Amino acid sequence: MKKLSTNTIKGIQNSYRQKEFSPTQFIEKCLETAKKTKDLNAFITVTSDLCFNQSTESERRIRSNTCNFLDGITVAVKDNFCTKDIRTTCASNMLKNFTPTYNATVYSKLMNAGACIVGKTNLDEFAMGSGTVDSIFGPTHNPWCHGENCRIPGGSSGGSAVAVSSGACVVAIGSDTGGSTRNPAALCGVVGLKPTYGLVSRHGLIPLVNSMDVPGIMAKKVEDVCLTLNVIAGPDELDSTTLKTKFNPIIIKDDIDLSKIRIGIPKEYHCEGMSDEVIETWQYVIDLLANEKCIMKSVSLPHTSVSIAVYSILNQCEVASNMARYDGLEYGLRAGADYSTEELYASTRSEGFNNVVRSRIFAGNYFLLRQNYEKYFIKALKLRRLISNDFNNVFNVDQGVDLLLTPSTLSDAPLYKDFISKNNRDQCAFQDYCTQPANMAGIPAISVPIKLSRNKMPLSLQLMGPMLSEELLLNVVKKIENLVNFPFLEMQ
Amino acid sequence: MNNMNFRVFSKTGLKRHYSSHAVKNFQSVVGLEIHAQLNTKTKLFSGAQNSFGSLVNNCVSLFDASIPGTLPVLNRKCVELGVLTALAFSCKVNEISNFDRKHYFYADLPAGYQITQQRAPLANDGELKFQVFTPGIHKKPYNKISKIKQIQLEQDSGKSLHDAELKRSLVDLNRAGAPLIEIVFEPDLEDGEEAAALVKELVLIVQRLGACSGRMEEGALRVDANVSLRHFGEPLSTRTEIKNIGSIRGVANAVRHEIDRQRSVLQNGGKIINETRSWDAIAKVTVPMRDKEVVQDYRYMPEPNLPPLRLNLTTKGDHKDVLSVPLIRDQLPVLPEESRTNLIKDFKLQPVIAIQLVNEPTLLNLFYTLTSDQHRNATKIANFLINDLLTVLNKRKMYVEDCSISVENLSQSLDLYLSGKINLDVCRYVLNELLNDSSLVPFEIVKDKGLLLMTDEKVIEDKCMKVIEDNPKLVKQYKDGKVKVFKALLGILIKSSNDKLDMSLASRKMEELLKK
Numbered sequence A: 001m002k003k004l005s006t007n008t009i010k011g012i013q014n015s016y017r018q019k020e021f022s023p024t025q026f027i028e029k030c031l032e033t034a035k036k037t038k039d040l041n042a043f044i045t046v047t048s049d050l051c052f053n054q055s056t057e058s059e060r061r062i063r064s065n066t067c068n069f070l071d072g073i074t075v076a077v078k079d080n081f082c083t084k085d086i087r088t089t090c091a092s093n094m095l096k097n098f099t100p101t102y103n104a105t106v107y108s109k110l111m112n113a114g115a116c117i118v119g120k121t122n123l124d125e126f127a128m129g130s131g132t133v134d135s136i137f138g139p140t141h142n143p144w145c146h147g148e149n150c151r152i153p154g155g156s157s158g159g160s161a162v163a164v165s166s167g168a169c170v171v172a173i174g175s176d177t178g179g180s181t182r183n184p185a186a187l188c189g190v191v192g193l194k195p196t197y198g199l200v201s202r203h204g205l206i207p208l209v210n211s212m213d214v215p216g217i218m219a220k221k222v223e224d225v226c227l228t229l230n231v232i233a234g235p236d237e238l239d240s241t242t243l244k245t246k247f248n249p250i251i252i253k254d255d256i257d258l259s260k261i262r263i264g265i266p267k268e269y270h271c272e273g274m275s276d277e278v279i280e281t282w283q284y285v286i287d288l289l290a291n292e293k294c295i296m297k298s299v300s301l302p303h304t305s306v307s308i309a310v311y312s313i314l315n316q317c318e319v320a321s322n323m324a325r326y327d328g329l330e331y332g333l334r335a336g337a338d339y340s341t342e343e344l345y346a347s348t349r350s351e352g353f354n355n356v357v358r359s360r361i362f363a364g365n366y367f368l369l370r371q372n373y374e375k376y377f378i379k380a381l382k383l384r385r386l387i388s389n390d391f392n393n394v395f396n397v398d399q400g401v402d403l404l405l406t407p408s409t410l411s412d413a414p415l416y417k418d419f420i421s422k423n424n425r426d427q428c429a430f431q432d433y434c435t436q437p438a439n440m441a442g443i444p445a446i447s448v449p450i451k452l453s454r455n456k457m458p459l460s461l462q463l464m465g466p467m468l469s470e471e472l473l474l475n476v477v478k479k480i481e482n483l484v485n486f487p488f489l490e491m492q
Numbered sequence B: 001m002n003n004m005n006f007r008v009f010s011k012t013g014l015k016r017h018y019s020s021h022a023v024k025n026f027q028s029v030v031g032l033e034i035h036a037q038l039n040t041k042t043k044l045f046s047g048a049q050n051s052f053g054s055l056v057n058n059c060v061s062l063f064d065a066s067i068p069g070t071l072p073v074l075n076r077k078c079v080e081l082g083v084l085t086a087l088a089f090s091c092k093v094n095e096i097s098n099f100d101r102k103h104y105f106y107a108d109l110p111a112g113y114q115i116t117q118q119r120a121p122l123a124n125d126g127e128l129k130f131q132v133f134t135p136g137i138h139k140k141p142y143n144k145i146s147k148i149k150q151i152q153l154e155q156d157s158g159k160s161l162h163d164a165e166l167k168r169s170l171v172d173l174n175r176a177g178a179p180l181i182e183i184v185f186e187p188d189l190e191d192g193e194e195a196a197a198l199v200k201e202l203v204l205i206v207q208r209l210g211a212c213s214g215r216m217e218e219g220a221l222r223v224d225a226n227v228s229l230r231h232f233g234e235p236l237s238t239r240t241e242i243k244n245i246g247s248i249r250g251v252a253n254a255v256r257h258e259i260d261r262q263r264s265v266l267q268n269g270g271k272i273i274n275e276t277r278s279w280d281a282i283a284k285v286t287v288p289m290r291d292k293e294v295v296q297d298y299r300y301m302p303e304p305n306l307p308p309l310r311l312n313l314t315t316k317g318d319h320k321d322v323l324s325v326p327l328i329r330d331q332l333p334v335l336p337e338e339s340r341t342n343l344i345k346d347f348k349l350q351p352v353i354a355i356q357l358v359n360e361p362t363l364l365n366l367f368y369t370l371t372s373d374q375h376r377n378a379t380k381i382a383n384f385l386i387n388d389l390l391t392v393l394n395k396r397k398m399y400v401e402d403c404s405i406s407v408e409n410l411s412q413s414l415d416l417y418l419s420g421k422i423n424l425d426v427c428r429y430v431l432n433e434l435l436n437d438s439s440l441v442p443f444e445i446v447k448d449k450g451l452l453l454m455t456d457e458k459v460i461e462d463k464c465m466k467v468i469e470d471n472p473k474l475v476k477q478y479k480d481g482k483v484k485v486f487k488a489l490l491g492i493l494i495k496s497s498n499d500k501l502d503m504s505l506a507s508r509k510m511e512e513l514l515k516k
Helices: A009-017 A023-036 A048-063 A105-112 A158-165 A182-188 A222-232 A276-291 A304-325 A341-352 A355-368 A370-394 A424-431 A436-441 A470-484 B020-025 B076-088 B192-209 B248-267 B325-330 B336-347 B351-359 B361-371 B378-395 B407-418 B424-436 B442-448 B457-470 B472-479 B485-496 B503-515
Strands: A043-046 A074-078 A116-121 A171-176 A191-194 A214-219 A262-266 A295-299 A403-407 A445-452 A458-464 B026-037 B100-103 B113-116 B123-132 B142-155 B159-163 B168-172 B179-185 B221-231 B240-245 B276-280 B285-288 B309-312
Touching: A009 A023, A009 A048, A009 A222, A023 A043, A023 A048, A023 A074, A023 A116, A043 A158, A048 A116, A074 A105, A074 A158, A105 A116, A105 A171, A105 A222, A116 A158, A158 A171, A158 A182, A158 A214, A171 A182, A171 A191, A171 A222, A182 A191, A182 A214, A182 A445, A182 A458, A191 A222, A191 A470, A214 A222, A222 A445, A222 A470, A262 A276, A276 A295, A276 A403, A276 A445, A276 A458, A276 A470, A304 A355, A304 A370, A304 A424, A304 A436, A304 B100, A341 A355, A355 A370, A355 A424, A370 A436, A403 A470, A445 A470, A458 A470, B026 B192, B026 B248, B076 B123, B076 B142, B076 B179, B076 B192, B076 B309, B076 B325, B113 B142, B123 B192, B123 B336, B142 B192, B192 B221, B192 B248, B192 B336, B192 B351, B192 B361, B221 B248, B240 B248, B248 B276, B248 B285, B309 B325, B336 B351, B336 B378, B351 B361, B351 B378, B361 B378, B361 B407, B378 B407, B378 B424, B407 B424, B407 B442, B424 B442, B457 B472, B457 B485, B457 B503, B472 B485, B472 B503, B485 B503
Parallel strands: A074 A116, A074 A171, A262 A295, A262 A403, B240 B276
Antiparallel strands: A043 A116, A171 A214, A191 A214, A191 A445, A403 A458, A445 A458, B026 B179, B026 B221, B100 B113, B123 B142, B142 B179, B159 B168, B221 B240, B276 B285
């Protein structure tokens, strides 16, 4: 089988048609990779049998020329998307033995398009984290630097990013609440898209922050992200917050003219703690784009610095509310203590959740108390509006820009031992700095790998655009991809 | 404005002895919050069946059990019925309303929160006009208006069943997520009778709208009453709340007892504490609810999974996600108040009769059908329905709506009675027979059993003569001026003729003969 690491969906399906290799052969190869890279701990559950069955179905369709968009394409799904008859854990003791009886819309759509699922990927418990270190199944490791002195993959969709980066699958689904798809994509050297809020259904995604969660897509090549988006996007009756307008599939052109595109560089993203290498990478791409006659412009998003604090408050309030359902009665963990209902709740929740989850519940409930609601929650909502308005202003048709270019993260992937020396809250406040404003505003954002750092770790940049600007975003990323020629990882 | 202060009498007629001073000084203030289950096929936010009395945990969708990852999808029919009800109460329907989460931990609340409309409800500022009239307490009906603060859509909870013997609790989620409207009234009532009359009128209205079955015994309509006492002219003082009262008489009794309890606490120098109480219908007392002692902070938060609920207030343009309020307004039926006015105006019925008829929707429909024949007297028909048919049904403990007598049979029985061919007792007997066997025909029943009244004057005269001849003593007394014995003579006549004479004819004839 020829080199697969940079093969695209189109390329793979072409090989199927040319009979260079078959879906079952390809799936075996992916499962083999997953097995060989077991130490990376990308997967919570590997679904070999199911994947194999799906691949034989794909093979049949390809033979009869009724090939679907994703036939014979391996996918991995973050373990916070409900998958029928496949355990869905959220990497939490609470749902360790939870097997849903229904499918998330995203998963259904992938399956209907012929995708073959390799497995469910690791995450921080209930997607609360930016390192994929806080999982009951142990941390996931960055495939670019594992073993001794290993580095984190980023999070919380670290398992998905590692699965793509290591070649266990072509496409992976993550979720993105404050950067959970873009952050690990950036640190693992793959493309990570957070679509416009409401473009992709959240039905079946176990929520972190309902008003910010979006299913995210990761792949090595932006055209595969695009193809997958075309499969999973669109209105869903089961999610009332999906946009009602019909989704038109996005087409990536081979070579777009950048000379009419205005890209803003928000000065507030040049923040304290950002590594020199990241700043250099940022400048490098600014220069590349300017070379392509792209109109580059410095812009201001004045409320950026407060965004992370506001994000933190809103996040914790919704967490407190969303987690109220885990009481040990209907599903999930039920602790032994049952001499009173209250005791059952308390012991179940204290055994079921880790410290991070429990402390967010605690803080969120505090902010929602009658006497604090105005002071914290309402204020945070007002600031969220201002942050969102910042974006509206820079994307304003008359004098604004079409897209924004920023770093995705403040540095390359941190060493595991350094990362865990700080607590989860501080890490999130640091790691999510560049990514969470897009969630606050609901706008699409994408992380694209640019080059390697001195540590031979991926460095990535982020592009953001106004609501539903995915087409432009993906096309510009395609152009950047061609220009930077990022060296993808070859697993041995 | 109705500033009358009511002396309260219990049903048994026991008079409460308050010093005139106390009565003058305390005014009771009552406000209601009513939860009505909406009559829809499916629940408020899920496709699970919304029905009473189904097999335990058999009408539960994944969403109703709060399975992670499931999301609420608003049921359009619930919005429609909510708006219809709001319009019936002359509310201002809001163009945009929002859903909120109200948090508390309880076994029958699977998500740990209830989705409700706390901050921006479906409708505001309505009113309910009703008449207060309890036979035995009020001499005549009087009008009252209670203002509506807001009407909101919300989810019902499941039901907890506590097995004391095995020391375990079981949960039935069939009701979890069922659609409710909560109607919040201003505290502008004065006593239990007014509260009960309000509830009665509200039940009639929601039944007419088809919005709610109104069956309080099934929990389809539940009443919370807040009660406080104050000195006249002073602001509202601390109130207590009586939760989940399950019948109309229960509302009257619970409120009356709570007013009495508070009055005696205050008269003894005590203080009323803000608490939630429940009504014990058997012991006839309100008792504090233990699990609600702590003041709850519900930590309200906007429901992020539901976009704002938008309504079209101006045009009849209906859209999948935006209902037209003018279109819903077109569906409004004639409301009970209007029916009563029409009955009094068009049929010259007494107000009390009109109230009673409107209180029984099935009887009211029968009334309209039976009066379509112009020959019949409307008041007699109304009396027949209210007094006779209702009595027969009540004796059998039957609901009026379950009455199996066909309209033809009912009108035949009525005509037999009104034309004097049978008497009232026979008429009731016929109704009973018809309830036993719906294949029977009234005319044949009376013919077969020989129950038709004798209207032949000659026969009647003979019978009367026989009584006069057989009772010379009584006749003498009568002729001596003791007219009271006339009744006794008639009694003998009834007995001797097996109650088969047309008595109006017979008594006229008897009088004639005696005066000869």
